[in-house]
Amino acid sequence: MKAMMLTAIRQMEIKDVPDVHISDPEDVIIKMKVAGICGSDIHYYVWGNIGSQVVKYPFTVGHEGSGVIVETGPAVKNLKPGDKVAIDPAMPCFKCDQCLSGRSNTCRNLSFLGCPGQAEGLLSEYIVMPESSCIKLPDHLNYDHGTISEPLSIGIYSVRKAGGVKGLRIGILGFGPIGMSVMLAAGAEGAESVYVTDKIPERLAIASKEGADWTGNPSEDNIVDIIKKREPLGLDVVFECCGQQEALDQAVEVMKPGGKIIVVGIPDLENWLLKVDRTRRYENSIHFIRRQVDCVEPAIELMGSGSIDVKNMITHRFTLEEAKEAFDFVADYRDGVMKAVIDFD
Secondary structure, three states: OOEEEEEEOOEEEEEEEEOOOOOOOEEEEEEEEEEEHHHHHHHHHOOOOOOEOEEEOOOOOOEEEEEEEEEOOOOOOOOOOOOOEOOOOEEEOOOHHHHHHHHHOOOOEEEEEEOOOOOOOOOOOOEEEHHEEEOOOOOOOHHHHHHHHHHHHHHHHHHOOOOOOOOOOEEEOOOOHHHHHHHHHHHHHHHOHHHHHOHHHHHHHHHHHOOEEEEEOOOOOOHHHHHHHHOOOOOEEEEEEEOOOHHHHHHHHEEEEEEEEEEOOOOEEEEEEEHHHHHHHHHEEEEOOOOOOOOHHHHHHHHHHOOOOOOEEEEEEEHHHHHHHHHHHHHHHHHHHHHHEEEEE
């Protein structure tokens, strides 16, 4: 079978790899249909690592995806060939202290798709996954919905970690797919007002279309001054979704006393810097997000009910053979790309 693999910094090649087989009775084989390109995939593509997670070439990335079941192990109970499934890329052990305390996202024995040293990614014609990582899609949702359920689950989890945002004034700094996922989740929950920033005009246009109360470009606008004038008491919650120091600085400046900063973005830097005087005097809380816990099914339910509409998320499509072009496209922020996906068919 074919797989698209990283072979060096900003290099990818289609390679023949061994066909997959079921070895665990609770596994299934999935024929891939749609795969999303995530910012973390781009980190591996451009830099070759995320912190201590370093790529050893060749390596297959990709963890946002959906497909159709083609074979099941003898112990699989709830799935059958022909089922459409969303793929939860996390494969926790369910036995360690973290899993038993409800923190499977920090499982000490975690295997995660497309993560160096853990598991090859899903930019491959077929993959093997445990049944526990596959969520059957209802008939009225398609493979795009299944793929988007992964970033959307992070948005839902981030809002939950904030303690909910119903009736609150929030900021979303960085409006890529994760920032958009946070906004969709916050909107479904009933946030009172939403302030969005990004450096890509096309993304700000999407934010406005999705109902943002105000959008601004930090390359052109004084984000802090404008938000302070509109919200003199400060924002209740700010979601940092781009992994940039300047965004974290802005989050600190626009917070109300007792407000919360939720850090979702993955930075290139090794250390965050915080303005001690203001965060200490304001007694702000800072929460870091590590993927998500138990939010893929809620993401599918919210899309299925119509509470969340992701029609504006996917902006560009490529074939598997065009994956390198797609990764360059996303890495260079071409054409106002929000979410690019790989169509296997």
